[in-house]
Amino acid sequence: MSARIGSLTVVGSGITAISHITLEAMNSIKTCDVVFHVVADVLTESWIVENSKESKTLIDFYIPGQHRRITYDAMKDSIVREVKKGRNVCAVFYGHPGIFVNPSHSAVKELASENYPVFMQPGISAEDCMFADLGVDPATNGCCSIEATNFLVYSRAIDTTVPLVIWQIGMVGDPTYDPQPKTSKINILVEKLCRYYPPSHKVCIYEAALYSVSRSRIEWCELIDVGRCEINGISTMFVPPLSSPEIDSYFLTKLGLSIDEGHIKSIP
Incomplete structure (x- = not known):
């Protein structure tokens, strides 16, 4: 055709x-x-x-x-x-x-x-801005990126050894359009995150700058205190890793590699 x-x-x-x-x-x-x-x-x-x-x-x-x-x-x-x-x-x-x-x-x-x-055609996303502003390289150990309501309504394994990016936290639990962010359900999001992270785990509420003369919002707080933060329609949550990934010795040996202080090296 x-x-x-x-x-x-x-x-x-x-x-x-x-x-x-x-x-x-x-x-x-x-x-x-x-x-x-x-x-x-x-x-x-x-x-x-x-x-x-x-x-x-x-x-x-x-x-x-x-x-x-x-x-x-x-x-x-x-x-x-x-x-x-x-x-x-x-x-x-x-x-x-x-x-x-x-x-x-x-x-x-x-x-x-x-x-x-x-x-x-590709464009620059809020996540791209966030990686630049926070100095995070998602390719180092990986990264999980997910929408807030989707994170809540589905049961899935969360890898706490990689950064977790949660989009649209100001719309969590609301499938309708509302110009005002819905923060009444933000504590439900915190509740589920506390299944994987301690309440004291530091997270970032991030909003990329809309204008070149302004600065991005980078607000760090303890996970348990997220509900006290100002949450807007463009707010994204960045959750740093809780721990480092375990080494798979079998494949490390098979590749002829070693790990020294987190750096992968060839065995002489």
């Missing part, structure tokens, strides 16, 4: 206003027929409006009290409808367009199944 007329390019605006938009994303915003956008600040929104041929906000689909699934489906349908009209569409989402962005994935999946050209 030949490719259809019309296309979708999904891009991210990054976290910090305007400065995180990649050159690749800028080109798509400027050249596509219409640009849909959901961004976090007025500077980025203004830049998109000024630099696109035609722009449409998706923010209006957010209705307080409405299930977020309904909102995301409406966003997806709006994007897909324009592509099926034969237009080259760009959809801009805050942060990375493939991380916690349901309508981007659903639009790409639907259009790709019908043989429309679809592209998703």
